[in-house]
Amino acid sequence: MTSNSALESTIDKILNNTEKDILDNLKSALDESQQSLDDSIPKLESEYDKIISDGKKEADKIEKQIVGSSDLEARNKQLRFLEEAVDKVFSTALDRIAKTDRSGDYSNLIKTLLNEATQILGTSEIVVLTSTNDREVVQSELSNLPGSELSNDTIDCLGGIVAKSKDGAMTFDNTIDARIERLKPLIRKEIAAKFGVEN
Known part of the structure:
Protein backbone atom coordinates (compact mmCIF):
# COMPACT_ATOMS: atom_id res chain seq x y z
CA MET A 1 0.00 0.00 0.00
CA ARG A 102 -24.27 31.15 -0.26
CA SER A 103 -27.00 30.11 -2.69
CA GLY A 104 -28.41 26.74 -3.68
CA ASP A 105 -27.70 23.88 -1.30
CA TYR A 106 -26.23 26.20 1.33
CA SER A 107 -29.75 26.94 2.58
CA ASN A 108 -30.16 23.19 3.29
CA LEU A 109 -27.08 23.35 5.49
CA ILE A 110 -28.48 26.34 7.40
CA LYS A 111 -31.81 24.54 7.81
CA THR A 112 -30.01 21.52 9.27
CA LEU A 113 -27.93 23.68 11.61
CA LEU A 114 -31.09 25.41 12.86
CA ASN A 115 -32.90 22.10 13.38
CA GLU A 116 -29.90 20.73 15.24
CA ALA A 117 -29.79 23.81 17.48
CA THR A 118 -33.49 23.56 18.37
CA GLN A 119 -33.03 19.87 19.22
CA ILE A 120 -30.00 20.56 21.41
CA LEU A 121 -31.66 23.53 23.14
CA GLY A 122 -34.98 21.71 23.38
CA THR A 123 -37.00 24.65 22.05
CA SER A 124 -37.80 26.50 18.85
CA GLU A 125 -38.13 29.72 20.87
CA ILE A 126 -34.66 30.92 19.90
CA VAL A 127 -32.76 34.03 18.92
CA VAL A 128 -30.29 33.36 16.13
CA LEU A 129 -27.02 35.17 15.44
CA THR A 130 -25.12 34.73 12.18
CA SER A 131 -22.55 36.41 9.97
CA THR A 132 -23.37 39.31 7.68
CA ASN A 133 -22.93 36.99 4.68
CA ASP A 134 -25.46 34.46 6.01
CA ARG A 135 -28.19 36.84 7.27
CA GLU A 136 -30.38 36.55 4.18
CA VAL A 137 -30.35 32.74 3.98
CA VAL A 138 -30.80 32.40 7.77
CA GLN A 139 -33.74 34.83 7.74
CA SER A 140 -35.35 32.82 4.95
CA GLU A 141 -35.00 29.55 6.88
CA LEU A 142 -36.22 31.11 10.14
CA SER A 143 -39.54 31.93 8.45
CA ASN A 144 -40.22 28.17 8.64
CA LEU A 145 -39.33 27.95 12.36
CA PRO A 146 -42.14 29.36 14.52
CA GLY A 147 -41.06 31.26 17.63
CA SER A 148 -37.60 31.99 16.29
CA GLU A 149 -36.09 35.34 15.41
CA LEU A 150 -32.93 36.72 13.84
CA SER A 151 -30.85 38.97 16.08
CA ASN A 152 -29.85 42.41 14.82
CA ASP A 153 -26.31 41.61 16.01
CA THR A 154 -23.95 39.72 13.73
CA ILE A 155 -21.04 37.42 14.53
CA ASP A 156 -17.69 36.92 12.84
CA CYS A 157 -17.61 33.36 11.47
CA LEU A 158 -17.19 31.38 8.23
CA GLY A 159 -20.84 30.48 8.27
CA GLY A 160 -23.54 28.84 10.33
CA ILE A 161 -25.40 30.06 13.38
CA VAL A 162 -25.31 30.63 17.11
CA ALA A 163 -28.69 29.91 18.71
CA LYS A 164 -29.79 31.18 22.13
CA SER A 165 -32.94 30.32 24.02
CA LYS A 166 -35.11 33.42 24.30
CA ASP A 167 -34.69 33.41 28.10
CA GLY A 168 -30.90 33.55 27.55
CA ALA A 169 -30.28 30.46 29.69
CA MET A 170 -28.81 28.30 26.92
CA THR A 171 -26.60 28.90 23.91
CA PHE A 172 -25.49 26.52 21.18
CA ASP A 173 -22.67 27.49 18.82
CA ASN A 174 -23.39 25.69 15.55
CA THR A 175 -21.12 27.76 13.33
CA ILE A 176 -18.90 26.03 10.80
CA ASP A 177 -15.95 27.41 12.77
Whole structure:
Protein backbone atom coordinates (compact mmCIF):
# COMPACT_ATOMS: atom_id res chain seq x y z
CA MET A 1 0.00 0.00 0.00
CA THR A 2 1.53 3.32 -0.96
CA SER A 3 1.85 6.15 1.53
CA ASN A 4 -0.64 8.12 -0.58
CA SER A 5 -3.19 5.29 -0.36
CA ALA A 6 -2.46 4.94 3.35
CA LEU A 7 -3.06 8.67 3.83
CA GLU A 8 -6.31 8.54 1.84
CA SER A 9 -7.39 5.51 3.85
CA THR A 10 -6.38 7.25 7.09
CA ILE A 11 -8.26 10.43 6.22
CA ASP A 12 -11.35 8.41 5.26
CA LYS A 13 -11.11 6.43 8.50
CA ILE A 14 -10.61 9.61 10.53
CA LEU A 15 -13.63 11.28 9.00
CA ASN A 16 -15.77 8.16 9.53
CA ASN A 17 -14.64 7.77 13.16
CA THR A 18 -15.06 11.46 13.85
CA GLU A 19 -18.52 11.45 12.32
CA LYS A 20 -19.54 8.45 14.48
CA ASP A 21 -18.28 10.11 17.71
CA ILE A 22 -20.13 13.31 16.98
CA LEU A 23 -23.26 11.41 15.97
CA ASP A 24 -23.27 9.78 19.41
CA ASN A 25 -22.76 13.13 21.16
CA LEU A 26 -25.50 14.86 19.19
CA LYS A 27 -27.97 11.94 19.35
CA SER A 28 -27.78 11.08 15.64
CA ALA A 29 -28.50 14.68 14.51
CA LEU A 30 -25.09 15.12 12.90
CA ASP A 31 -25.59 12.45 10.23
CA GLU A 32 -28.25 14.55 8.56
CA SER A 33 -26.13 17.68 9.05
CA GLN A 34 -23.04 16.10 7.52
CA GLN A 35 -25.05 14.95 4.51
CA SER A 36 -26.41 18.46 4.07
CA LEU A 37 -22.90 19.89 4.36
CA ASP A 38 -21.64 17.40 1.76
CA ASP A 39 -24.53 18.31 -0.52
CA SER A 40 -23.96 22.05 -0.04
CA ILE A 41 -20.38 22.14 -1.27
CA PRO A 42 -20.27 20.16 -4.52
CA LYS A 43 -18.38 22.97 -6.22
CA LEU A 44 -15.46 22.33 -3.87
CA GLU A 45 -14.82 18.75 -5.02
CA SER A 46 -12.03 19.77 -7.35
CA GLU A 47 -10.49 21.86 -4.58
CA TYR A 48 -10.77 18.86 -2.26
CA ASP A 49 -8.48 16.89 -4.59
CA LYS A 50 -5.92 19.68 -4.37
CA ILE A 51 -6.18 19.78 -0.57
CA ILE A 52 -5.68 16.01 -0.38
CA SER A 53 -2.69 16.24 -2.72
CA ASP A 54 -1.12 18.97 -0.58
CA GLY A 55 -1.91 16.96 2.54
CA LYS A 56 -0.24 13.89 1.06
CA LYS A 57 2.92 15.85 0.30
CA GLU A 58 3.03 17.17 3.85
CA ALA A 59 2.26 13.72 5.26
CA ASP A 60 5.10 12.23 3.20
CA LYS A 61 7.49 14.76 4.78
CA ILE A 62 6.16 13.88 8.22
CA GLU A 63 6.42 10.14 7.62
CA LYS A 64 10.06 10.51 6.56
CA GLN A 65 10.74 12.43 9.76
CA ILE A 66 8.93 9.89 11.93
CA VAL A 67 10.45 6.67 10.56
CA GLY A 68 13.43 5.59 12.59
CA SER A 69 13.30 8.46 15.11
CA SER A 70 13.43 7.47 18.73
CA ASP A 71 15.00 10.18 20.88
CA LEU A 72 13.13 13.09 22.51
CA GLU A 73 14.44 15.77 20.14
CA ALA A 74 13.30 13.79 17.08
CA ARG A 75 9.91 13.15 18.72
CA ASN A 76 9.40 16.88 19.36
CA LYS A 77 10.34 17.64 15.78
CA GLN A 78 7.82 15.06 14.58
CA LEU A 79 5.10 16.70 16.63
CA ARG A 80 5.93 20.14 15.22
CA PHE A 81 5.89 18.88 11.62
CA LEU A 82 2.63 17.03 12.25
CA GLU A 83 1.02 20.12 13.76
CA GLU A 84 2.22 22.34 10.89
CA ALA A 85 0.89 19.94 8.27
CA VAL A 86 -2.50 19.56 9.97
CA ASP A 87 -2.75 23.34 10.42
CA LYS A 88 -1.88 23.89 6.77
CA VAL A 89 -4.58 21.46 5.59
CA PHE A 90 -7.14 23.06 7.92
CA SER A 91 -6.14 26.53 6.77
CA THR A 92 -6.57 25.57 3.12
CA ALA A 93 -9.95 23.96 3.84
CA LEU A 94 -11.11 27.06 5.75
CA ASP A 95 -10.13 29.29 2.83
CA ARG A 96 -12.20 27.12 0.47
CA ILE A 97 -15.20 27.11 2.83
CA ALA A 98 -15.04 30.90 3.21
CA LYS A 99 -15.44 31.23 -0.57
CA THR A 100 -18.45 28.88 -0.75
CA ASP A 101 -21.42 30.28 -2.65
CA ARG A 102 -24.27 31.15 -0.26
CA SER A 103 -27.00 30.11 -2.69
CA GLY A 104 -28.41 26.74 -3.68
CA ASP A 105 -27.70 23.88 -1.30
CA TYR A 106 -26.23 26.20 1.33
CA SER A 107 -29.75 26.94 2.58
CA ASN A 108 -30.16 23.19 3.29
CA LEU A 109 -27.08 23.35 5.49
CA ILE A 110 -28.48 26.34 7.40
CA LYS A 111 -31.81 24.54 7.81
CA THR A 112 -30.01 21.52 9.27
CA LEU A 113 -27.93 23.68 11.61
CA LEU A 114 -31.09 25.41 12.86
CA ASN A 115 -32.90 22.10 13.38
CA GLU A 116 -29.90 20.73 15.24
CA ALA A 117 -29.79 23.81 17.48
CA THR A 118 -33.49 23.56 18.37
CA GLN A 119 -33.03 19.87 19.22
CA ILE A 120 -30.00 20.56 21.41
CA LEU A 121 -31.66 23.53 23.14
CA GLY A 122 -34.98 21.71 23.38
CA THR A 123 -37.00 24.65 22.05
CA SER A 124 -37.80 26.50 18.85
CA GLU A 125 -38.13 29.72 20.87
CA ILE A 126 -34.66 30.92 19.90
CA VAL A 127 -32.76 34.03 18.92
CA VAL A 128 -30.29 33.36 16.13
CA LEU A 129 -27.02 35.17 15.44
CA THR A 130 -25.12 34.73 12.18
CA SER A 131 -22.55 36.41 9.97
CA THR A 132 -23.37 39.31 7.68
CA ASN A 133 -22.93 36.99 4.68
CA ASP A 134 -25.46 34.46 6.01
CA ARG A 135 -28.19 36.84 7.27
CA GLU A 136 -30.38 36.55 4.18
CA VAL A 137 -30.35 32.74 3.98
CA VAL A 138 -30.80 32.40 7.77
CA GLN A 139 -33.74 34.83 7.74
CA SER A 140 -35.35 32.82 4.95
CA GLU A 141 -35.00 29.55 6.88
CA LEU A 142 -36.22 31.11 10.14
CA SER A 143 -39.54 31.93 8.45
CA ASN A 144 -40.22 28.17 8.64
CA LEU A 145 -39.33 27.95 12.36
CA PRO A 146 -42.14 29.36 14.52
CA GLY A 147 -41.06 31.26 17.63
CA SER A 148 -37.60 31.99 16.29
CA GLU A 149 -36.09 35.34 15.41
CA LEU A 150 -32.93 36.72 13.84
CA SER A 151 -30.85 38.97 16.08
CA ASN A 152 -29.85 42.41 14.82
CA ASP A 153 -26.31 41.61 16.01
CA THR A 154 -23.95 39.72 13.73
CA ILE A 155 -21.04 37.42 14.53
CA ASP A 156 -17.69 36.92 12.84
CA CYS A 157 -17.61 33.36 11.47
CA LEU A 158 -17.19 31.38 8.23
CA GLY A 159 -20.84 30.48 8.27
CA GLY A 160 -23.54 28.84 10.33
CA ILE A 161 -25.40 30.06 13.38
CA VAL A 162 -25.31 30.63 17.11
CA ALA A 163 -28.69 29.91 18.71
CA LYS A 164 -29.79 31.18 22.13
CA SER A 165 -32.94 30.32 24.02
CA LYS A 166 -35.11 33.42 24.30
CA ASP A 167 -34.69 33.41 28.10
CA GLY A 168 -30.90 33.55 27.55
CA ALA A 169 -30.28 30.46 29.69
CA MET A 170 -28.81 28.30 26.92
CA THR A 171 -26.60 28.90 23.91
CA PHE A 172 -25.49 26.52 21.18
CA ASP A 173 -22.67 27.49 18.82
CA ASN A 174 -23.39 25.69 15.55
CA THR A 175 -21.12 27.76 13.33
CA ILE A 176 -18.90 26.03 10.80
CA ASP A 177 -15.95 27.41 12.77
CA ALA A 178 -17.10 25.75 16.01
CA ARG A 179 -17.80 22.47 14.28
CA ILE A 180 -14.31 22.42 12.76
CA GLU A 181 -12.75 23.28 16.14
CA ARG A 182 -14.62 20.36 17.70
CA LEU A 183 -13.22 18.03 15.03
CA LYS A 184 -9.59 19.21 15.14
CA PRO A 185 -8.46 17.35 18.30
CA LEU A 186 -10.01 14.10 17.10
CA ILE A 187 -8.40 14.36 13.67
CA ARG A 188 -5.01 15.30 15.14
CA LYS A 189 -5.17 12.34 17.54
CA GLU A 190 -6.02 9.91 14.73
CA ILE A 191 -3.25 11.21 12.47
CA ALA A 192 -0.74 11.12 15.32
CA ALA A 193 -1.73 7.51 16.15
CA LYS A 194 -1.43 6.52 12.48
CA PHE A 195 2.16 7.75 12.36
CA GLY A 196 3.04 6.44 15.83
CA VAL A 197 3.39 9.87 17.44
CA GLU A 198 1.89 10.27 20.89
CA ASN A 199 1.15 13.76 22.13
